[in-house]
Amino acid sequence: MTRLPFPRPSILFGVVAVAAALLLAACGTGPIPGQSTSLTSTSSGSSSSSSSSSSGCSAANAKSAVTVIANNSFKFVPASVCLKVGGTITWKNTGNLPHTTTDVASLAANPANAALPKGATGWNHALQPGVPYSLKFTVAGTYKYFCIPHELLGMVGQITVVS
Numbered sequence: 230m231t232r233l234p235f236p237r238p239s240i241l242f243g244v245v246a247v248a249a250a251l252l253l254a255a256c257g258t259g260p261i262p263g264q265s266t267s268l269t270s271t272s273s274g275s276s277s278s279s280s281s282s283s284s285g286c287s288a289a290n291a292k293s294a295v296t297v298i299a300n301n302s303f304k305f306v307p308a309s310v311c312l313k314v315g316g317t318i319t320w321k322n323t324g325n326l327p328h329t330t331t332d333v334a335s336l337a338a339n340p341a342n343a344a345l346p347k348g349a350t351g352w353n354h355a356l357q358p359g360v361p362y363s364l365k366f367t368v369a370g371t372y373k374y375f376c377i378p379h380e381l382l383g384m385v386g387q388i389t390v391v392s
């Protein structure tokens with residue numbers, strides 16, 4: 230596993246942990262709507278009904294190129310993306326804090342914040358302020374990703390890729 234070049238001072242980690250505890254105390258469970266418990270259970274059939282996502286994402290409304298902003302409010306905007314297979318997402322860090330876009334379960338504080346369709350490859354890339362990063366998605370399914378330093382503040386995103 231590659232490690233990112235960011236320093237992770239323990240004082241920052243402590244702040245993040247405290248903030249996350251406060252958030253959890255205030256909100257209970259995660260705020261992501263439309264979460265499904267059957268992310269990988271639809272891959273057994275060979276029928277072409279690949280648009281059965283819980284997020285309302287289908288071939289009709291999927292986009293082929295989407296820009297996702299990472300901002301100083303510890304959010305990915307939009308947090309949920311509906312993408313055509315073969316489409317590209319470009320992340321842009323419009324703030325002045327370092328972020329990452331990461332879909333590697335072993336790098337997550339909560340592995341539920343990372344999800345990959347079968348056959349897809351995870352990624353972990355630093356998002357420096359002002360430096361865009363693009364990724365092409367060739368495997369349909371549901372992806373969940375996060376920002377390593379801000380995962381516990383809720384900096385998470387979801388990508389649904391449909392054919």
Ligand SMILES: [Cu+2]
Pocket residue numbers: 299303327328329376377378379380384
């Ligand atoms: Cu971040």
